[in-house]
Amino acid sequence: MAKHAKSTARKKAPERAPNRPLRRRLAFWALRGVLAVVGFFAFLVLLFSFFNPPANIYQVQESVRLGSIEREWADWEEIAPVMARSVVAAEDANFCLHWGFDMRAIRQAVAEGGNRGASTLSQQVTKNVFLWQGRSWLRKAMEAALTPAVELIWSKRRILEVYLNVAEFDEGVFGVQAAARHYFGVEARDLSALQAARLAAILPDPKGRSASAPSDFVRSRTRSIISGAETIAVDGRADCFED
Structure with missing residues (x-):
């Protein structure tokens, strides 16, 4: 009897180690x-630093x-310098x-109750090229x-070049x-300073503003942009994208 029990114990298969808990497997995946x-x-950011992004x-x-x-890509050399300064x-x-975020503008927007936009051109390029429209927390x-990452890998000139090619200027x-x-x-x-400023003035509301039939607001904003474009050319705030 004892021999039989001993033989049975030897033949008994070893117990399998318990599977990893479901929580750990889910966390792994x-x-x-x-x-x-x-x-x-990361691959797309690196790719589009050399190649133009698709639609x-x-x-x-x-x-x-x-x-x-209507959409046609214009390389940096094919865009009037005053257009870049105006935007x-x-x-x-x-x-x-800045390095992608204008902290001073963000603080001012918060102080004004969020009614004022604080998105930089870098943020707008990131949204337009890689993400989708809307105000969801996931997208933000x-x-x-x-x-x-875009600021780290792309040059300032590249960021501005892409922005000028993906921005919407009318429906x-x-x-x-x-x-x-x-x-x-x-x-x-061939854009003149006035035309470039007029195009910049309809941003970021191209469906509500017109560059060819400007409202009083657009005309006033155009004059301000012309002055601002001249200012940043003189004070060095255009040096990072101009020769």
Whole structure:
């Protein structure tokens, strides 16, 4: 009897180690997913530092809604320098001084109750190229994470070049080349100081403002932008993107 029990004990299969808890497995796969997303966006940021980005999500949506859009890429050398200065003066005067976020503008926006925009050109490029429109917390968090990467890998000139090519200037009109032709019948390289300031003045509300039939507000903003573009050319705040 004792021999039989001993033999049975020897034949008994060893117990398997318990499986890892479900929580640990989920955490493992969640981490892998996060790393995959980070790697994907890091690859895109690096890729678009050399190659021009394709149509973004919003442009595709507008193309479907409208049937077509006006969009043509203009390299940096094909854009009038005054256009770049005008956009910086209008949208982000401290563009050359910050690392992606203008903390002074953010503090001022908070003090004014959030009614004033504080997004830099770098943030707008990040949103327009890599993300989607809207005010969700997820998009804002991704924008906050991606903007420093764009600033680190792209030059200031590249950021501004991409911005000028993806910004919307009228319903279905994207990029400064299409805008110059749409409003003034000229190439982006031939824009005058007045025309460049007028285009910058309709941002960030191109569907509510017009560069060809400007309201009193747009005319006043245009004069301010012309002055601002001259100022940043003199005080050095355009040095990071001009020769």
